Amino acid sequence: MVPRLTTALTGPLLELERRILDNDTLVERWLRTQWLEHTPPFYTSVDLRNAGFKLAPVDTNLFPGGFNNLNPAFLPLCVQAAMSAIEKICPEARNLLLIPENHTRNQFYLMNVARLATILHRTGLNVRIGSLLPEITAATTLDLPDGQKLTLEPLKRIGPEGRRLGLEGFDPCAVLLNNDLSGGVPELLQDVNEQFMIPPLWAGWHVRRKSLHFAAYQDVAISFAAEIGIDPWLINPEFEVCGKVNFHERAGEECLAANTDRLLQRMRARYQEYGIESEPFVIVKADAGTYGMGIMTVKDASEVKNLNRKQRNKMAVMIDRYVVGGFYRVNTARGIDENLNAPGMTFKPLAFETGCTLPDAQLDPDAPPNRFYAYGVVARLAMLAASLELERAAPTEQ
Amino acid sequence: MVPRLTTALTGPLLELERRILDNDTLVERWLRTQWLEHTPPFYTSVDLRNAGFKLAPVDTNLFPGGFNNLNPAFLPLCVQAAMSAIEKICPEARNLLLIPENHTRNQFYLMNVARLATILHRTGLNVRIGSLLPEITAATTLDLPDGQKLTLEPLKRIGPEGRRLGLEGFDPCAVLLNNDLSGGVPELLQDVNEQFMIPPLWAGWHVRRKSLHFAAYQDVAISFAAEIGIDPWLINPEFEVCGKVNFHERAGEECLAANTDRLLQRMRARYQEYGIESEPFVIVKADAGTYGMGIMTVKDASEVKNLNRKQRNKMAVMIDRYVVGGFYRVNTARGIDENLNAPGMTFKPLAFETGCTLPDAQLDPDAPPNRFYAYGVVARLAMLAASLELERAAPTEQ
Numbered sequence: 001m002v003p004r005l006t007t008a009l010t011g012p013l014l015e016l017e018r019r020i021l022d023n024d025t026l027v028e029r030w031l032r033t034q035w036l037e038h039t040p041p042f043y044t045s046v047d048l049r050n051a052g053f054k055l056a057p058v059d060t061n062l063f064p065g066g067f068n069n070l071n072p073a074f075l076p077l078c079v080q081a082a083m084s085a086i087e088k089i090c091p092e093a094r095n096l097l098l099i100p101e102n103h104t105r106n107q108f109y110l111m112n113v114a115r116l117a118t119i120l121h122r123t124g125l126n127v128r129i130g131s132l133l134p135e136i137t138a139a140t141t142l143d144l145p146d147g148q149k150l151t152l153e154p155l156k157r158i159g160p161e162g163r164r165l166g167l168e169g170f171d172p173c174a175v176l177l178n179n180d181l182s183g184g185v186p187e188l189l190q191d192v193n194e195q196f197m198i199p200p201l202w203a204g205w206h207v208r209r210k211s212l213h214f215a216a217y218q219d220v221a222i223s224f225a226a227e228i229g230i231d232p233w234l235i236n237p238e239f240e241v242c243g244k245v246n247f248h249e250r251a252g253e254e255c256l257a258a259n260t261d262r263l264l265q266r267m268r269a270r271y272q273e274y275g276i277e278s279e280p281f282v283i284v285k286a287d288a289g290t291y292g293m294g295i296m297t298v299k300d301a302s303e304v305k306n307l308n309r310k311q312r313n314k315m316a317v318m319i320d321r322y323v324v325g326g327f328y329r330v331n332t333a334r335g336i337d338e339n340l341n342a343p344g345m346t347f348k349p350l351a352f353e354t355g356c357t358l359p360d361a362q363l364d365p366d367a368p369p370n371r372f373y374a375y376g377v378v379a380r381l382a383m384l385a386a387s388l389e390l391e392r393a394a395p396t397e398q
Numbered sequence: 399m400v401p402r403l404t405t406a407l408t409g410p411l412l413e414l415e416r417r418i419l420d421n422d423t424l425v426e427r428w429l430r431t432q433w434l435e436h437t438p439p440f441y442t443s444v445d446l447r448n449a450g451f452k453l454a455p456v457d458t459n460l461f462p463g464g465f466n467n468l469n470p471a472f473l474p475l476c477v478q479a480a481m482s483a484i485e486k487i488c489p490e491a492r493n494l495l496l497i498p499e500n501h502t503r504n505q506f507y508l509m510n511v512a513r514l515a516t517i518l519h520r521t522g523l524n525v526r527i528g529s530l531l532p533e534i535t536a537a538t539t540l541d542l543p544d545g546q547k548l549t550l551e552p553l554k555r556i557g558p559e560g561r562r563l564g565l566e567g568f569d570p571c572a573v574l575l576n577n578d579l580s581g582g583v584p585e586l587l588q589d590v591n592e593q594f595m596i597p598p599l600w601a602g603w604h605v606r607r608k609s610l611h612f613a614a615y616q617d618v619a620i621s622f623a624a625e626i627g628i629d630p631w632l633i634n635p636e637f638e639v640c641g642k643v644n645f646h647e648r649a650g651e652e653c654l655a656a657n658t659d660r661l662l663q664r665m666r667a668r669y670q671e672y673g674i675e676s677e678p679f680v681i682v683k684a685d686a687g688t689y690g691m692g693i694m695t696v697k698d699a700s701e702v703k704n705l706n707r708k709q710r711n712k713m714a715v716m717i718d719r720y721v722v723g724g725f726y727r728v729n730t731a732r733g734i735d736e737n738l739n740a741p742g743m744t745f746k747p748l749a750f751e752t753g754c755t756l757p758d759a760q761l762d763p764d765a766p767p768n769r770f771y772a773y774g775v776v777a778r779l780a781m782l783a784a785s786l787e788l789e790r791a792a793p794t795e796q
Contacts, residue, residue, distance in 0.1 A: 033489065091430055123426060125427070358520065
C-alpha cells in the first residue's frame with residue numbers, strides 16, 4: 001500500500017517526472033559517466049520530500065538505517081549491490097567488523113543492523129558486530145521483534161601495536177561504520193591505519209556540514225537539470241547558512257531571521273511564477289548532526305496542522321551506486337522531523353512495493369514504478385553530491 | 399511451481415548441498431577472489447543436470463537465450479547486473495547494437511531478444527537490433543506472443559573505412575552478440591576493429607570446443623571441491639574426446655565405442671562406491687556447436703523411457719558474475735536434448751520462484767532457496783570455467 005498524495009499528481013511535478021521518464025536513457029548514461037569521475041559512498045540513504053510541485057532531497061545519510069524497512073523482495077538486490085561494493089573496496093576481505101550506533105533499546109535500529117549484517121554475510125563475509133558501549137563487556141545476544149537475533153561484542157584494539165580494531169578472536173580486514181560519529185570520533189576508533197574504514201572517518205557528522213552537502217547538491221542539480229532541460233529549482237532545495245546560532249544565548253538570531261526572510265521571499269516569487277497556492281515554509285536545521293537535532297519549522301500554524309505534508313517523506317536506500325529500494329515514512333507525530341531512528345518514535349514505514357529501476361513508459365508518470373524511478377533518480381543525484389562532498393572534505397594527504 | 403524430484407532429495411546430493419550451504423561464506427569469498435584473476439563473460443547461461451546424486455553443468459552458453467523465461471520479479475536483478483557489466487566493459491557507451499541469431503519464426507528466441515534489449519535499455523543505452531538476415535532489407539517490427547514488439551534492422555558496415563558495424567542512422571560504440579557463430583564469422587562481422595565486440599568473436603562456436611570447456615571446468619571443480627572438502631566427482635561431468643567422427647562415413651566409431659566403454663566403466667565403479675542404483679549413461683555430443691547438434695544417448699531402453707530424468711534440466715542465467723535467475727526445462731518430447739531454441743520445440747519453462755542468492759540455513763538443504771543456491775554456485779563454477787576457457791583461447795596478440 002502506498003499513500004496517494006493527490007496534490008502530488010498535478011502541476012510541475014508531473015512535468016518533472018515526465019521529463020525524467022522521457023529522458024531515462026540519457027539520465028542513466030549521465031549518471032553512469034558521473035561515476036567514472038566520482039566514487040559513490042559504500043552506502044547511502046536519502047530522505048526525499050515530495051511537495052507535489054517539487055521533489056528534492058532533504059537529508060543524505062552516509063550511515064543508513066532502515067534496511068529492515070525495505071521490501072524483503074528487494075533483498076537480492078541488496079546482496080548483489082553489496083557484492084559489487086565489496087568487490088571494489090576490499091575484494092579479498094574475509095572478516096568484516098560492523099560498528100553500529102550505541103542504541104541497545106531502539107529495536108527499529110537494531111533490526112536494521114541485523115538486516116545489514118545478513119546482507120553483508122551473503123556476499124561471503126564473516127560479519128560480527130563490535131559495540132562501543134562500555135556496558136557491553138561480553139558477547140550479548142539480543143532477540144529482536146522480527147525474530148532476528150543480534151550479537152553485540154565488545155570492540156577492542158588488537159594487533160602488535162594496537163593499531164587495529166577487532167573483537168575477541170576476530171581480526172577483520174575491513175571495518176564498516178554504521179555509526180555517524182555525531183559525538184566525534186571515539187578514542188577507540190582513532191589512529192586505526194591498518195584496516196579499510198568504510199566510510200572514511202571524515203564522512204562522520206563531526207566533520208560533515210549539511211551546507212556543504214547542499215552546496216555540492218546544487219552543483220549536481222544544475223548540471224543534471226541542464227542535461228535533461230528542466231528548471232533546477234524543481235529538484236533543488238533552497239538553503240542559506242548561518243554561523244553559530246545559540247538559542248539559549250540568543251546568538252545568531254538576526255542571521256537566522258534575515259536568511260529565513262530571504263528564503264521565504266525567493267520562494268514566494270517562485271511559487272507565484274509556478275502558480276503554486278501553498279504557503280512556503282523554511283526548515284531550520286543544525287548544520288552538523290543528524291536525528292533532527294535542533295530542527296524547527298518556520299511557517300503558518302495552518303501548515304503545522306497539515307498532516308498530508310507530514311506524509312511526504314520518502315526514503316531511498318542505496319548500496320554502491322544502486323538504488324536497492326525505498327519506503328515511505330508516515331509520521332503524524334513528528335512530520336517534519338527527518339529522524340528515522342529516535343527511540344520510541346511513531347513513524348510507520350511503508351516499503352515501496354515495486355523497485356526504483358523499472359519505469360514503464362506505458363503507464364502514467366505518477367504510476368508507482370514511474371514515480372519510484374523519479375525518486376530513485378533524485379536520490380542518486382544526492383548520492384552523487386555526497387561523493388563530491390566527501391572528495392572536497394578528504395584530508396589532503398589522502 | 400517447481401517439479402519435486404523425489405530421487406533428488408536423498409543420497410549424495412543432499413550432502414553436497416549441505417556442504418555448500420554450511421560453507422556459503424567460504425564459497426562466496428572463494429568465487430569473489432577468483433574474479434580478481436579472471437574476467438567473467440558479459441553474460442552466460444548454464445544448463446545443469448541434477449541426477450539426484452550428482453549436480454553438474456552439461457552446457458555453458460556464452461550467447462544465452464531464455465531471458466524471457468526468467469521470473470519477471472528478477473528483472474531488477476538483471477538490470478543491476480547489466481549496469482555492472484556495462485560499467486566494466488564500455489562505461490561511456492551510448493548506443494549498443496544487438497546482433498541476434500537468424501531466427502525470424504522462433505517466437506521463444508525473439509521474446510528472449512526483446513527482453514534482453516529491454517534490460518540493456520534500462521542501463522541507459524540506446525539499443526537497436528541488427529539482423530544478419532538478407533531478407534531484412536528495411537526496419538521490420540515483429541509482434542511477439544507476450545505483447546512485446548521487436549524491430550529488426552538490416553546490419554551494415556559504416557564509417558569512413560567501413561570498419562564499423564551499424565544501422566541506418568545508428569553508430570554504436572559497442573556490439574553485443576547474441577549469435578553463437580555456429581556457422582563461422584559472417585563476412586559482415588569480420589575485421590571490425592573500432593568497436594567493443596561483446597563477447598569476443600573467439601567465444602563463438604566456430605572456435606569453442608566443449609572438450610576445452612569441460613577441461614577448464616575440471617580444473618575449477620577440483621580446486622573448488624578441495625576448498626569446501628567434497629569429492630569433485632559430485633559436480634564434475636566425466637568426459638572423453640574423440641577426433642573426427644563421421645557417422646555417415648563410419649569414421650571414428652571405434653574411438654567413440656572405446657571412450658564410451660571407458661566412461662561407463664568408470665561410472666559403474668563410482669556408482670558402486672556411492673551405492674547408486676541407477677544405470678549409468680553417456681551423452682554423445684559434437685565437440686563444437688550448440689542446439690543439441692549430433693546429440694545421442696548411449697544407455698538402456700528403460701532409461702530412454704524415464705521421463706523423470708528428462709525433467710532434470712535446469713538453466714541458470716547470469717549477467718556479469720551475478721546469477722540473475724533460472725528456470726526448469728520440462729521437455730517430455732526431447733528429454734536429453736539441451737536445445738533451448740530449436741523452432742517448434744515443446745519444452746515448458748518453469749521459472750525459479752525464488753532467487754539463487756539467498757539460501758536459508760533454517761530450511762532443509764532441498765528447500766527451493768537452498769537448492770537454487772546450490773544450482774547458482776555450480777552455475778558460477780561453469781561460468782568461471784568459461785572465462786578460463788576464453789583466456790586460453792584468446793588470440794596471442796590480444
